Amino acid sequence: xxxxxxxxxxxxxxxxxxxxxxxxxxxxxxxxxxxxxxxxxxxxxxxxxxxxxxxxxxxxxxxxxxxxxxxxxxxxxxxxxxxxxxxxxxxxxxxxxxxxxxxxxxxxxxxxxxxxxxxxxxxxxxxxxxxxx
Numbered sequence: 001x002x003x004x005x006x007x008x009x010x011x012x013x014x015x016x017x018x019x020x021x022x023x024x025x026x027x028x029x030x031x032x033x034x035x036x037x038x039x040x041x042x043x044x045x046x047x048x049x050x051x052x053x054x055x056x057x058x059x060x061x062x063x064x065x066x067x068x069x070x071x072x073x074x075x076x077x078x079x080x081x082x083x084x085x086x087x088x089x090x091x092x093x094x095x096x097x098x099x100x101x102x103x104x105x106x107x108x109x110x111x112x113x114x115x116x117x118x119x120x121x122x123x124x125x126x127x128x129x130x131x132x133x
Contacts, residue, residue, distance in 0.1 A: 001031060001048055001052050001054075002027070002030040002031045002032060002046070002048060002054070003054070004046075004054055004056050006027075006030050007027055007030070007032070007046060007056065008056075010023055010026040010027050010030070011023060014088065015084070015087065017078070017081035017082035017083070017084065017086075017091065018082060018083065018084040020082070020127070021127055021128045021129070024105065024107070024110075024127050025129075027046075028107045031048045031049065032046050032047070032048060032107060033047050033048055033049065033106075033107050033108065034046075034047045034104065034105060034106050034107060034108075035047060035104070035105050036102055036103070036104045036105075037102060037103050037105075038101065038102045039063060039065060039092055039095045039096050039100055039101055039102060039103075040062055040063055040065055040096070040101070041058040041059065041060060041061075041062050041063070042056075042058060042059030042060050042092060043055060043056060043057055043058050043059070044056045044059075060089065060092070063092065063093060063096035064096060065096050065099060065100070065101050065117060066096065066097055066098065066099040067099065067117065068099055069098060069099030069100070069116035069117075069120065069122055070097075070098045070099060071098070071122045071123065073097075073098045074094070074095065074098035074099075074100055074114065074122060074123065075123060077091065077094035077095070077098060078091075078114075078123070078125075081094070095114075099116045099117065099122075100114050100115070100116060100122060101115055101116055101117045102114075102115050103115070105127070110126060110127045110129060111124055111125065111126055111127065112124070112125050112127055113125075
């Protein structure tokens with residue numbers, strides 16, 4: 001099974017959303033099948049085979065998640081992050097302001113879905129696959 005240290009090592013190479021696909025490939029290779037990241041404090045639950053789950057714990061001081069979601073603003077902030085214009089802490093702060101409570105990554109589907117406090121799906125994106133030549 002994978003460890004939090006292995007995941008942290010892979011995550012340490014992520015500087016912006018532009019690095020996200022490579023990160024996903026690395027943790028998928030470790031055996032991560034899905035994970036949920038909670039914007040409030042950055043805690044992430046990683047899931048593997050046979051019900052294996054490990055939690056990373058809080059990563060930063062608690063953020064206040066807006067009660068009302070703003071999907072359009074979130075999409076703009078996400079695009080900026082994916083283009084490398086913001087770092088991870090800024091992205092998390094932007095998510096909180098737009099009412100994003102968590103995101104869920106599914107390795108089998110290669111998707112990342114974003115949810116508000118009511119559990120409403122705000123956006124589902126396909127994660128680009130990286131190919132080695």
